[in-house]
Amino acid sequence: MNHIDAPASTEPVSEHVSLKRWLAVVAVAVGTFLVVTAEQLPVGLLTSVGADLGISEGTAGLMVTVPGLVAAASALLVPVAIGRLDRRVVLLGLITLMVVANVLTFLAPNFPVLLGSRFLVGISIGGFWALAAGIAVRLVPDGHVARATSIAFGGATAANVLGVPAGTLIGGFTDWRIAFLTLAGLGLLALAALFVLLPAIPAAGSIRLGTLLGLLRDPVVRAATLTTFLLVSGHMAAYTFVSPVLQEISGIDEDLIGPLLLVFGVAGVAGTFVAGAAAGRNVRATIVAVSVLLTAVLALFPLAGATHVTGVAFLILWGLAFGGVPVGVQMWIFKAAPDHAEPATALNTVMFNLAIAVGALFGGLVVDGASTTAVLWFGALLTALTFLAVRSARKA
Numbered sequence: 001m002n003h004i005d006a007p008a009s010t011e012p013v014s015e016h017v018s019l020k021r022w023l024a025v026v027a028v029a030v031g032t033f034l035v036v037t038a039e040q041l042p043v044g045l046l047t048s049v050g051a052d053l054g055i056s057e058g059t060a061g062l063m064v065t066v067p068g069l070v071a072a073a074s075a076l077l078v079p080v081a082i083g084r085l086d087r088r089v090v091l092l093g094l095i096t097l098m099v100v101a102n103v104l105t106f107l108a109p110n111f112p113v114l115l116g117s118r119f120l121v122g123i124s125i126g127g128f129w130a131l132a133a134g135i136a137v138r139l140v141p142d143g144h145v146a147r148a149t150s151i152a153f154g155g156a157t158a159a160n161v162l163g164v165p166a167g168t169l170i171g172g173f174t175d176w177r178i179a180f181l182t183l184a185g186l187g188l189l190a191l192a193a194l195f196v197l198l199p200a201i202p203a204a205g206s207i208r209l210g211t212l213l214g215l216l217r218d219p220v221v222r223a224a225t226l227t228t229f230l231l232v233s234g235h236m237a238a239y240t241f242v243s244p245v246l247q248e249i250s251g252i253d254e255d256l257i258g259p260l261l262l263v264f265g266v267a268g269v270a271g272t273f274v275a276g277a278a279a280g281r282n283v284r285a286t287i288v289a290v291s292v293l294l295t296a297v298l299a300l301f302p303l304a305g306a307t308h309v310t311g312v313a314f315l316i317l318w319g320l321a322f323g324g325v326p327v328g329v330q331m332w333i334f335k336a337a338p339d340h341a342e343p344a345t346a347l348n349t350v351m352f353n354l355a356i357a358v359g360a361l362f363g364g365l366v367v368d369g370a371s372t373t374a375v376l377w378f379g380a381l382l383t384a385l386t387f388l389a390v391r392s393a394r395k396a
Helices: 018-052 061-082 087-107 113-136 142-173 177-197 207-218 219-237 240-247 256-281 283-304 306-337 338-368 373-385 386-392
Strands: none
Touching: 018 061, 018 087, 018 113, 018 142, 018 177, 018 240, 018 256, 018 283, 018 338, 061 113, 061 207, 061 338, 061 373, 087 113, 087 177, 113 142, 113 338, 142 177, 142 256, 142 306, 207 219, 219 240, 219 283, 219 306, 219 338, 219 373, 219 386, 240 306, 240 373, 256 283, 256 306, 283 306, 283 373, 283 386, 306 338, 338 373, 373 386
């Protein structure tokens, strides 16, 4: 992989990377963090949004479902639709769309307008997330690709485990609308950083839709993407309603939800590092371990999490388990398709976002039709099916 604005023959032997290039990689990771946070920010604010707009918590869950569905389609179609456009221009456009969408969310006078803004968020999420890792590694020479990839994916991982808690804290101290406005402001800062730091990034080639879908013929890619779908959908079915779960099952005050979700995020970061190290030795065993822990937490929470102490303990274990999901499955994807890393990553991004949407949607139906206890058991059922997906792969 060559330096993007110099021919291979002029690449320094030492493969030195300038500070500006590393800052550009970090800026891409920050952009990924913001768009993925935008997708899941409503999770910790559903109670506030529902009370303000006069809708049920299950209906408010559509704020997660809609952008998740759109992002799944966007991750599939944007890399194909942009053809040979300069990737710098595409990223700047997508992050700008995220800023506009969150301003509209802040201003939304009713729920239909709010859902319209969330539709726009979905376009930004899927396109930015699918392209970010491939762009980040083009900013550095071959010897630094692994580090650049880790940083780029770190943005998405950090969003999953820290973005929601931070947004919930802001919403708790102020108002749910302020949380979205704050995200829009951070998006403007990221836009400025990307504008200054990113060089022109001409297309290395175009991705065909058939190439993406053709990867599903590989049994390991198929098993890995199915694993992503089951683990993430099971997690999101329950986690979308973590605020009412903690309040109704564990008796925790609403004002403490934000700080506790921050604890969840810290546990998730720890889980990411632990699972990353373990997956380097045995990726399938790591995924099985993560799925066992996640299933056990969701299944036992209603039974053993009925006090403040046990509820917090289960929340921490939940964060540890889910923190290992993105890095574990992504390493499996890279191992399964080393020569098709970019399209395979785009395909996994599709499944990740589809799982977010489906999990939130069906979780909302279960909460409205049954209870928060039932949604935890529903999530556990989905994550338990991961064992079948892992066993379906004929090779690691």
